[in-house]
Each structure stands twice: as C-alpha cells, then as structure tokens.
Amino acid sequence: MNLNPKLLKRAIPYWIGGLICFEVAIVIIYLGGVFIHREVYPPFDMDGFMTIPTLLQASILFQMSLVYLGMFFWSRKSSERPSPAFWLVQSVLLFYVTLDELVKLHLGLGASSWMPISGTKYWIGIYSFLIVAIAVFFFRDFKALWYSSRNLVILGISGLLLAIIGGFGGEIFKHIILNPLLSQLFPEREVLTWVIEQVRVAFEEFLEMFGETLMLYAVLLFVVKKFEQKHQDFGEK
Secondary structure, eight states: OOOOHHHHHHHHHHHHHHHHHHHHHHHHHHHHIIIIISSOOGGGOTTSSSSHHHHHHHHHHHHHHHHHHHHHHHHTTOOSSSOHHHHHHHHHHHHHHHHHHHHOGGGTSTTOOOSSSOSHHHHHHHHHHHHHHHHHHTHHHHHHHHHHOHHHHHHHHHHHHHHHIIIIIHHHHIIIIIHHHHHHHOTTOHHHHHHHHHHHHHHHHHHHHHHHHHHHHHHHHHHHHHHHHHHHHHHHO
C-alpha cells in the first residue's frame, strides 16, 4: 500500500484535535459529576482502570507503540540514526506502559499482587530510571533527531514533561503537600476534601493524556517527514 504523505499530513491535525476534544469532554463530564452530584460516574472515573479515560490513554500509548514498531521495521535496512534498537526498545516499553495504564500492573492488578514490586512510590522511581537510562543509552540517536527534526523533538519533549508532571508530579504533590495540608485545614470537612482530591485527579490525568497526545503528534509528524523524504528520493531517481 502506497501512502500519500500530503494526505497523511492533512489528516494528522484532525486526529490529534479530535483526541484533545475527547480529553476535554472527559474532564468536563468527570468534574460535572463531582460538583453536581457529588459522585464520580463509573465509566468516566479518571482514577480507575478499564474506564473510558484509561482506555483512551492506553489507546494513545498503544498508537505510539505501533508507530515505533513500524519505524523499527522501516529502519532495519538503513544505517542512519535513529537506530532500529532505538525504536524497538521504546516500542516495547510503551506497550508495557499501555498494559499498565489499562489494568494498573504497578499496583498488582487491584486485589492481586503478583507483580514483584507493587506500589506507586516504587514505580515512580523505576519509570524515572528507565527514562533516564534510555536518554543516556540512545544519546546518539536523540542527538541525530535533534539535528534533523529539532522542532519535533521540542514538541515531543514538551509532551513528555507534561505527562511526567501529571503522572509523577501529581502523586508527589498529593502525598507531600496536598494531603497534609487538607488534614490541617479541613480535618472534619470530608466532602470538601474529597472534591479537592477529585479536581487534582482530573488535572493530573488530563496533563498525562494531553502530554501523551503531543508526543503522538510529534511522532506522527516525524513519520510523515520520513515518507516525504522517501518520495523525494524516489522522484529524483
């Protein structure tokens, strides 16, 4: 199948825009239930698993995993960087993160604790280590990306930082600052404390989804750029 780079380039903003609109709608519905009915609608529970928000977030991660896997096969016969290993390692990691988002593997699948290490505090450290390790190990690949597609790298890194702030920063803020503060200011106002926590959850999860969407946008634009270069090279021949 011969893909048209120009058609893909026009379609990508619509796809990304649709994802962002869906994310905003989820936040509105979630907070609407919190403020109006003082309850979280189960299908839109942003802090649960196998709900509409987690399915959406997992689908974004899975799309990135598939794109990275496609780039692995695309680059196997090429000596240019990024290397095939660069794409494969990140594809596998993103696939695992997809499963983690779906069923919360780092928490041991809810009641089950078959994972060797369960608990958010451990996995914040583990994921942080993996991000740093990939950045160090594939430094030359990231360097090549920086020189060839600087704007896309900045877009992708911006998305990654937003996702990290939402995922890791939100949890750190909750345990270190928010919970002690709420227990001191509103020790007997459980409803108000609950509402504030739900607002934090909505903000945290939206930042994660929006950040991951920006990362997907950057990756898709990079793929289109590669298609355009291939078509130009083919035309010259």
